[in-house]
Amino acid sequence: MSVHTVLGPVQVPALGFTAMHEHLFMLSVGLYDRWPHLLDREAAVSDVSAKVSNAMSLGIRTIVDMTTPNMGRDVALLSEVARRTGAHIVAATGAHPHEPLPLYLRGVVGDASGGIDPDRHAELFVHDILVGMDGTDIRAGIIKTGSDPIVDESNSRLLQGAARAHLRTGVPISTHTHAGNQVGLQQQDVFAEAGVDLRSVIIGHCGDSSDVGYLKALADRGSVLGMDRFGYTMPGRPAVPIAERVSIVAELCRDGYADRMVLSSDSVSWSDVISANYFAMHLPDWNLDFLPETVLGLLAAAGVNESDLHQMTTVTPSRILCPVTVS
Numbered sequence: 327m328s329v330h331t332v333l334g335p336v337q338v339p340a341l342g343f344t345a346m347h348e349h350l351f352m353l354s355v356g357l358y359d360r361w362p363h364l365l366d367r368e369a370a371v372s373d374v375s376a377k378v379s380n381a382m383s384l385g386i387r388t389i390v391d392m393t394t395p396n397m398g399r400d401v402a403l404l405s406e407v408a409r410r411t412g413a414h415i416v417a418a419t420g421a422h423p424h425e426p427l428p429l430y431l432r433g434v435v436g437d438a439s440g441g442i443d444p445d446r447h448a449e450l451f452v453h454d455i456l457v458g459m460d461g462t463d464i465r466a467g468i469i470k471t472g473s474d475p476i477v478d479e480s481n482s483r484l485l486q487g488a489a490r491a492h493l494r495t496g497v498p499i500s501t502h503t504h505a506g507n508q509v510g511l512q513q514q515d516v517f518a519e520a521g522v523d524l525r526s527v528i529i530g531h532c533g534d535s536s537d538v539g540y541l542k543a544l545a546d547r548g549s550v551l552g553m554d555r556f557g558y559t560m561p562g563r564p565a566v567p568i569a570e571r572v573s574i575v576a577e578l579c580r581d582g583y584a585d586r587m588v589l590s591s592d593s594v595s596w597s598d599v600i601s602a603n604y605f606a607m608h609l610p611d612w613n614l615d616f617l618p619e620t621v622l623g624l625l626a627a628a629g630v631n632e633s634d635l636h637q638m639t640t641v642t643p644s645r646i647l648c649p650v651t652v653s
């Protein structure tokens with residue numbers, strides 16, 4: 327059983343402690359194709375490599391980078407960080423609902439599709455997974471999609487594209503949601519309708535909800551809850567306080583849901599739109615270290631036992647990252 331990382335297939339036992347939703351680089355899409363002199367790639371790689379190495383010294387072995395092509399994914403940068411640090415890095419295909427899509431994906435004028443075309447999406451995602459990303463043979467290991475603030479007629483086509491790519495490749499789906507609007511349940515409806523086994527789906531940003539009933543409803547349908555924003559405190563945006571995030575995970579563990587949660591921070595290690603100063607001033611805990619260094623201790627103090635911690639950081643990530651067999 328192996329998982330596609332940016333340096334090739336890795337056998338499951340080697341994955342270890344996995345941060346399931348992070349962003350190592352977020353770059354302005356297309357900018358550096360036109361003006362490559364604007365990006366000091368060596369500086370960016372060495373900065374992120376130092377951060378990844380530090381997280382590894384705290385126990386992390388695998389990082390799932392959820393940066394989609396329309397968020398500025400750059401597999402050459404990711405693979406260089408993997409080479410320098412020894413971290414396993416899984417890259418994503420897919421599309422973020424908030425970022426612009428290539429016009430091509432909106433369908434060709436005169437075609438009957440009349441908007442975002444799920445098959446065109448699926449075709450690109452499948453190429454990333456089976457052939458390689460960005461003209462390389464580096465294969466994507468996860469499909470990211472999303473809906474925010476609700477699932478509607480238009481953005482449900484993104485979900486359908488992800489579903490079709492999953493059904494053809496077996497690679498898992500991981501979503502962006504608006505947790506306050508309980509969007510995860512709507513996403514599950516679209517995926518289930520498309521024939522996806524919901525056990526292959528991570529409903530993301532579940533840690534942004536304090537509604538345990540909602541979270542259990544998602545998990546009861548088989549999906550994995552992405553408790554993936556530990557340390558997220560973006561000014562001006564409401565965020566569930568860390569103590570509450572921890573107590574909700576502890577409560578779900580007590581109620582037997584440890585096998586349906588994964589942990590992460592959704593942190594951004596290097597961005598061309600957020601300055602290092604801003605990170606230091608406003609987002610002191612939003613980084614790769616916070617989960618291994620602080621959150622695991624807080625969960626243990628809240629009563630989560632070793633076995634449940636291992637389940638959420640290692641066993642469930644390995645299970646869901648393994649592509650399922652496709653017929």
Ligand SMILES: [Zn+2]
Pocket residue numbers: 347348349392592
């Ligand atoms: Zn994210």
